[in-house]
Amino acid sequence: xxxxxxxxxxxxxxxxxxxxxxxxxxxxxxxxxxxxxxxxxxxxxxxxxxxxxxxxxxxxxxxxxxxxxxxxxxxxxxxxxxxxxxxxxxxxxxxxxxxxxxxxxxxxxxxxxxx
Amino acid sequence: xxxxxxxxxxxxxxxxxxxxxxxxxxxxxxxxxxxxxxxxxxxxxxxxxxxxxxxxxxxxxxxxxxxxxxxxxxxxxxxxxxxxxxxxxxxxxxxxxxxxxxxxxxxxxxxxxxxxxxxxx
Numbered sequence: 001x002x003x004x005x006x007x008x009x010x011x012x013x014x015x016x017x018x019x020x021x022x023x024x025x026x027x028x029x030x031x032x033x034x035x036x037x038x039x040x041x042x043x044x045x046x047x048x049x050x051x052x053x054x055x056x057x058x059x060x061x062x063x064x065x066x067x068x069x070x071x072x073x074x075x076x077x078x079x080x081x082x083x084x085x086x087x088x089x090x091x092x093x094x095x096x097x098x099x100x101x102x103x104x105x106x107x108x109x110x111x112x113x114x115x
Numbered sequence: 116x117x118x119x120x121x122x123x124x125x126x127x128x129x130x131x132x133x134x135x136x137x138x139x140x141x142x143x144x145x146x147x148x149x150x151x152x153x154x155x156x157x158x159x160x161x162x163x164x165x166x167x168x169x170x171x172x173x174x175x176x177x178x179x180x181x182x183x184x185x186x187x188x189x190x191x192x193x194x195x196x197x198x199x200x201x202x203x204x205x206x207x208x209x210x211x212x213x214x215x216x217x218x219x220x221x222x223x224x225x226x227x228x229x230x231x232x233x234x235x236x
Contacts, residue, residue: 042229043229046224100212103150103158
């Protein structure tokens, strides 16, 4: 099952610079795209989402861009801070008739912010 | 801030034994989920639960698995006869449900617990 792919297993960015994490998907039926952040020994924590009919959503330092024609989304973090060091998961959701959202995750990108 | 809790944090069991993983979702949430992550692999959806019944399940969620909400607060995942390949991190999640705004950026956010590491020997 390769419906959601993150091709970069790791990324290192200098503190204060922009971090760009990328994600590709294959299923055009996804309703929402989400980014989750995960620290060791914790569960994934929701960061930001975007509807499949939008192309940009911004929340503070985090912006998600969606390019539907390329089936590609990206997460921009600016400025990057040491506390942003974590594993970032791209996810896509399908809403069922019962209202539940089944999440399909990518493999994750480990982001390291260098002080 | 309300959070999803899971117990135990680590469970070791022998192959063929039954295990029950426990979760306490956020109190006003209506939708409940189990996901798992085998070491080095993706987080995978197992099952969703709403209104006291399974609303969706994946191919992984076969007859060996069951879920239950035995009271108003707990949500459990039972694996009837564990196999070596069931070794994984199991995450419970919950969400408010009841609404989502199609066309906005507001999904029905799922809040994840810290996970239970299941080791099958």
